[in-house]
Amino acid sequence: MPESAVTLKDVARRAGVHPATASRALNVETRLLVSEETASRVLAAATELGYRPNAVARSLRTRRSHSIGVLIPDLNNPLFPPMVRGLADRLELHGYVALIGNTDGDEGRERRVYEQLRARHVDGYALATARLRDPLLADAARSGVPVVLMNRIAADDSFPSVTVDNDAGVRLVVQHLVALGHRDIACIAGPQDVSTGLARYRAFRSAMTGAGLDVPDSRVTFARAFSIEEGYRCARDVLAANDRCTAVAAGNDMLAVGCYLALDEAGLSCPADVSVVGFNDMPFIDMLRPPLTTVAFSHYQVGAHAADLLMERLNGASGPAKVIYVVPRLVSRGSTGPRS
Amino acid sequence: MPESAVTLKDVARRAGVHPATASRALNVETRLLVSEETASRVLAAATELGYRPNAVARSLRTRRSHSIGVLIPDLNNPLFPPMVRGLADRLELHGYVALIGNTDGDEGRERRVYEQLRARHVDGYALATARLRDPLLADAARSGVPVVLMNRIAADDSFPSVTVDNDAGVRLVVQHLVALGHRDIACIAGPQDVSTGLARYRAFRSAMTGAGLDVPDSRVTFARAFSIEEGYRCARDVLAANDRCTAVAAGNDMLAVGCYLALDEAGLSCPADVSVVGFNDMPFIDMLRPPLTTVAFSHYQVGAHAADLLMERLNGASGPAKVIYVVPRLVSRGSTGPRS
DNA sequence: TTGTAGGCGTTATCAC
DNA sequence: GTGATAACGCCTACAA
Numbered sequence: 001m002p003e004s005a006v007t008l009k010d011v012a013r014r015a016g017v018h019p020a021t022a023s024r025a026l027n028v029e030t031r032l033l034v035s036e037e038t039a040s041r042v043l044a045a046a047t048e049l050g051y052r053p054n055a056v057a058r059s060l061r062t063r064r065s066h067s068i069g070v071l072i073p074d075l076n077n078p079l080f081p082p083m084v085r086g087l088a089d090r091l092e093l094h095g096y097v098a099l100i101g102n103t104d105g106d107e108g109r110e111r112r113v114y115e116q117l118r119a120r121h122v123d124g125y126a127l128a129t130a131r132l133r134d135p136l137l138a139d140a141a142r143s144g145v146p147v148v149l150m151n152r153i154a155a156d157d158s159f160p161s162v163t164v165d166n167d168a169g170v171r172l173v174v175q176h177l178v179a180l181g182h183r184d185i186a187c188i189a190g191p192q193d194v195s196t197g198l199a200r201y202r203a204f205r206s207a208m209t210g211a212g213l214d215v216p217d218s219r220v221t222f223a224r225a226f227s228i229e230e231g232y233r234c235a236r237d238v239l240a241a242n243d244r245c246t247a248v249a250a251g252n253d254m255l256a257v258g259c260y261l262a263l264d265e266a267g268l269s270c271p272a273d274v275s276v277v278g279f280n281d282m283p284f285i286d287m288l289r290p291p292l293t294t295v296a297f298s299h300y301q302v303g304a305h306a307a308d309l310l311m312e313r314l315n316g317a318s319g320p321a322k323v324i325y326v327v328p329r330l331v332s333r334g335s336t337g338p339r340s
Numbered sequence: 341m342p343e344s345a346v347t348l349k350d351v352a353r354r355a356g357v358h359p360a361t362a363s364r365a366l367n368v369e370t371r372l373l374v375s376e377e378t379a380s381r382v383l384a385a386a387t388e389l390g391y392r393p394n395a396v397a398r399s400l401r402t403r404r405s406h407s408i409g410v411l412i413p414d415l416n417n418p419l420f421p422p423m424v425r426g427l428a429d430r431l432e433l434h435g436y437v438a439l440i441g442n443t444d445g446d447e448g449r450e451r452r453v454y455e456q457l458r459a460r461h462v463d464g465y466a467l468a469t470a471r472l473r474d475p476l477l478a479d480a481a482r483s484g485v486p487v488v489l490m491n492r493i494a495a496d497d498s499f500p501s502v503t504v505d506n507d508a509g510v511r512l513v514v515q516h517l518v519a520l521g522h523r524d525i526a527c528i529a530g531p532q533d534v535s536t537g538l539a540r541y542r543a544f545r546s547a548m549t550g551a552g553l554d555v556p557d558s559r560v561t562f563a564r565a566f567s568i569e570e571g572y573r574c575a576r577d578v579l580a581a582n583d584r585c586t587a588v589a590a591g592n593d594m595l596a597v598g599c600y601l602a603l604d605e606a607g608l609s610c611p612a613d614v615s616v617v618g619f620n621d622m623p624f625i626d627m628l629r630p631p632l633t634t635v636a637f638s639h640y641q642v643g644a645h646a647a648d649l650l651m652e653r654l655n656g657a658s659g660p661a662k663v664i665y666v667v668p669r670l671v672s673r674g675s676t677g678p679r680s
Numbered sequence: 681t682t683g684t685a686g687g688c689g690t691t692a693t694c695a696c
Numbered sequence: 697g698t699g700a701t702a703a704c705g706c707c708t709a710c711a712a
Contacts, residue, residue, distance in 0.1 A: 007704095007705060007706090008705065008706065009705080017682075017683090018682065018683050018684085019683095019705090019706085019707095020683065020684080020685095020706095021681085023706065023707060023708090024681095024682090024707090024708095027707085030707090033681075033682090035681060038681085038682085052455070052458065052459050053459065053705085053706080054400075054459075054461070054705050055459045055461065056396055056400050056405060056460070056461050056704090056705080056706095057400050057688090057704070057705035057707090058705080058706055058707080059396045059688095059706095060394075060397050060400050060687095060688050060689070060690090060704090060705080060706075061687085061688055061705080061706045061707045061708090062706085062707070063688075065396065067439075067460075075421040075424065075425060076418070076421045076425065076623060078416070078418055078624070081415040081416045081421060082416060084415065085415060085416065085442055088440075092456075097439060097441075097456060097457075097460065098439075098440070099437060099438075100428075100438070100440050101428075101437075102428065115392075116432075116437060117437075118392070119392050119393065119394075120395045120407075120437065121394070121395065121396050257627060260627075283416060283418075284418070284624050287597060287600075288627050288628065288629065289628065289629025347688095347690090348689065348690065348691095349689080357698075357699085358698065358699045358700075359689090359690085359691095360691075360698075360700075360701090361698055363690065363691060364691090364697095364698085367691085370691090373697070373698090374697065374698080375697060375698085378697080378698085393689085393690080394688090394690070396688090396689080396690095397688070397690045397691090397704090398689075399690090399704095400688090400689080400690075400704050400705070400706090401689080401691050401692080401703080401704055402690080402691070402692095403704075
């Protein structure tokens with residue numbers, strides 16, 4: 001296989017036409033401008049020479065890089081790889097490639113990666129890092145680059161977004177626990193500056209009220225991050241309050257795992273003493289002991305939908321931003337049982 | 341506000357110099373060619389205007405894209421995200437960005453993604469997908485693009501590579517099991533067409549022999565993939581052979597997890613009836629029940645080292661290919677116990 | 681239907 | 697030291 005030094009000019013020469021004609025023949029959009037016969041001659045020459053168009057030169061000319069910047073808060077969180085897969089798979093169908101950046105939830109790093117990607121002239125962004133009020137989003141909006149939000153959405157509906165229906169998910173959680181006889185239910189809420197944290201917390205309060213149950217302040221703690229460590233810390237706090245809750249609704253699976261650790265430490269058994277419910281049904285969470293009851297939805301679909309919304313935008317659609325809510329379902333496993 | 345349409349020409353005009361001079365002033369490498377005074381004038385103009393160099397145009401001219409293609413067999417496997425992080429973090433220090441492609445272990449897909457990245461003129465590749473004898477590698481070698489291998493290496497040492505020391509790791513495993521009194525040890529080996537599968541299997545045989553222990557064929561099964569499903573299938577086979585092994589050494593953690601399932605199904609307890617050891621110490625594996633005894637090493641470091649080797653190559657180093665072996669250690673957890 | 685020409689933004693290579 | 701000029705590979709009015 002020869003070096004990819006084969007250029008359009010080479011193909012043209014081989015086919016006995018002008019480079020411009022070769023270009024037209026090779027581009028699907030403009031092929032109809034060229035005679036059937038020369039077109040096939042050019043195509044033949046191209047394959048013979050192993051011609052690969054130079055994407056860089058093309059980008060410079062067309063001002064489209066056919067690449068999408070993707071910002072992920074934490075690629076180590078198993079929730080995100082499937083989302084990235086869904087996004088990248090779908091983008092690939094349209095000839096786009098994803099540039100993935102990890103931000104560690106750090107605002108400065110987020111900004112740096114964003115600018116890096118911008119310098120590479122990505123055609124759009126898919127952000128899984130959105131905070132409810134996010135200066136980065138404001139900038140992005142101003143710059144006019146298409147942006148879609150995954151998993152987390154913004155406070156206003158100005159961006160096309162894909163997220164799980166957090167309200168519905170939390171309702172399922174509370175219903176499940178209530179059906180098992182639980183009335184004293186604690187909440188380990190996620191960070192309140194991102195939509196998933198806030199929406200689930202609010203939904204929890206509202207679902208509890210709807211069930212005629214009280215939520216004293218001592219039964220709510222707020223995690224500063226969706227991490228195992230924070231789940232552990234918060235669960236300890238709740239347990240220390242010592243008001244005998246029989247179930248815990250965690251803001252996501254990571255927090256639930258932290259909760260497991262705290263229960264272990266306190267010598268409490270799950271679900272015999274305390275039931276635990278998570279959110280996300282992330283990979284491997286069913287392998288824990290006990291397997292975690294949680295709210296499931298297709299992470300892959302979130303990414304795939306996000307790609308679709310982005311493609312719409314890139315193709316010039318410009319109506320109001322669509323917000324897609326993926327439907328969740330409760331997966332009942334071993335971490336929840338009847339009230340003791 | 342539209343894209344930062346501010347170009348080098350704008351900066352030059354504002355600074356009252358020729359674009360070429362502005363270019364020299366802004367490029368660290370060539371700044372010394374320009375007078376101190378004009379340099380600072382150009383820099384000032386650049387910041388005032390918010391100039392961002394156009395990476396695409398620069399690539400076209402310099403034939404360097406400052407991007408690296410990364411091929412991952414399965415991003416959903418928690419082993420890989422930390423490796424990608426290590427790689428990307430290190431690359432970023434040098435102004436490079438990683439384009440990540442997922443291959444699903446599928447050869448066709450792998451080829452497609454590779455070509456896609458090539459069309460984008462990546463400056464090099466980091467491959468975590470290498471088979472021992474890999475046609476893709478042959479092509480890559482011929483094309484002259486720098487390539488490094490992560491985690492899996494090739495049959496010959498012709499590529500700079502980073503991998504865990506599989507031999508040492510497996511020796512630790514066998515020593516550990518033998519010290520616990522086990523003599524009847526089964527092996528669930530990974531695919532033999534990749535280095536991790538083959539090296540660990542061979543090391544197992546050799547370590548067993550070294551310990552004076554026999555390895556009948558009935559105690560070895562070969563997984564067709566490093567997946568939970570295959571681990572389950574293989575473990576069932578081994579158990580069906582019914583020759584009372586008391587320990588299982590799995591080719592990696594995924595296979596070990598599959599082994600857990602088969603043991604559960606057979607009504608056997610781990611570690612009371614059968615001890616299980618994995619390899620990789622992948623994230624979350626310590627949260628299983630029982631927590632898996634396994635061989636640990638820094639996944640992040642593998643990626644980081646790979647980036648370093650790649651940078652060396654990109655900077656023109658051309659000696660024989662270095663192969664870095666990361667040192668493993670055994671992490672003893674709850675899945676191994678004394679021979680029953 | 682095909683050829684011509686110009687330029688996307690940057691940098692390398694000349695002169696001055 | 698700085699300016700001029702010419703590419704890098706491709707696309708697209710416009711002309712023929």
